[in-house]
Amino acid sequence: MDLKGSDSLSQTFPDGTQVSFFCDPGYVSTGGSAVITCNAGTWSPVRLKCEKKNCNSAGVVENGHIDYPTGTEFVITCNDGYRLVGNSKILCGVQGWDGSLPVCEVVTCDPPPVVEQGTFSPKKETYKFKEVVQYSCQNGYTLDGSKSLSCSEDGTFVPAPPKCIKVQCGDPVIGNAKWVEGSRPPYGYKATVTYQCISGYVMTGPSTLTCEVNRHGQEYHSGE
CATH class of the missing domain: 2.10.70.10 (Complement Module, domain 1)
Structure with a gap:
């Protein structure tokens, strides 16, 4: 009192x-x-x-559930992918439950970030929880990062958006070797070249190199 x-x-x-x-x-x-x-x-x-004062059941919340920890108040918890709109706690008053039930609305995300030299689909004004978008790059550019992003519980797309980069490797520098087969410059993404040693030398390492993207987003030659 x-x-x-x-x-x-x-x-x-x-x-x-x-x-x-x-x-x-x-x-x-x-x-x-x-x-x-x-x-x-x-x-x-x-x-x-x-x-x-103990009130009767406050009712049913669609896409959520009600807990009654004390009998004089209740707590609403929304299901995964839904967020609460309104008060999560309402007291049991003299005339019954004091206030109106909140609602659980589906989580939505705004469109994901725009990527230079790239695009995503489908394109919509809003996206529902767990809805997925797929990124792609323009011709001549390579996707660096996750191709798929999904709408998360906090209303943002995860993981971070990818980048579209133009992969171009320089000429391999290999002493005492000669080109045998493969791509010719300019070397784009996944271009491969194969070398063999000149007479009198023995090869150490792979004979074929592939133009790749490293973890820092830079271009380089990698052995296969």
């Missing part, structure tokens, strides 16, 4: 002052006077009695 009105802010009360109590939200009066009196420096006994 609490004091009514401005009395709750006072520190001292003159002799003969009367103050009133009221039951807190979630509690109801079961009898007894709500008024006490200051008499010669002593308050009269508090007769008001307040006990917890």
Whole structure:
């Protein structure tokens, strides 16, 4: 219980002052006077009695569920892919549940980032939870990163968007070797060349090299 009105802010009360109590939200009066009196420096006994009020079920929340931890309040939790709109806690008052039920709305994402020299599909104004977009690059550019992004629980696309880079490797520098077969410059993504040693030399390592993209997004030659 609490004091009514401005009395709750006072520190001292003159002799003969009367103050009133009221039951807190979630509690109801079961009898007894709500008024006490200051008499010669002593308050009269508090007769008001307040006990917890238990309400019936608050109803059903679509795409979520309700827990009743105390009987005087409930907590709504939304299912995966949904977020709460409204108050998650509502108290059981004198007239029943105090307030209206919140709702669980499906999580949506704004369109994912635009990538230079690339595009994604499908293109929509909003995307639902777990909906996937696929990135692709223009001719002559190679995708570096994840091709697929999905709408996550926090309303953003994950993982980070890829990049579209133009892969072009320089001429391999291999001493005492000669080109046998494969691509000719300019060397683009996945271009391969094969070398063999000149007379009098033995090869160490692979004979075929492939133009790839390393983990830093730079171009280089890699042995197969």
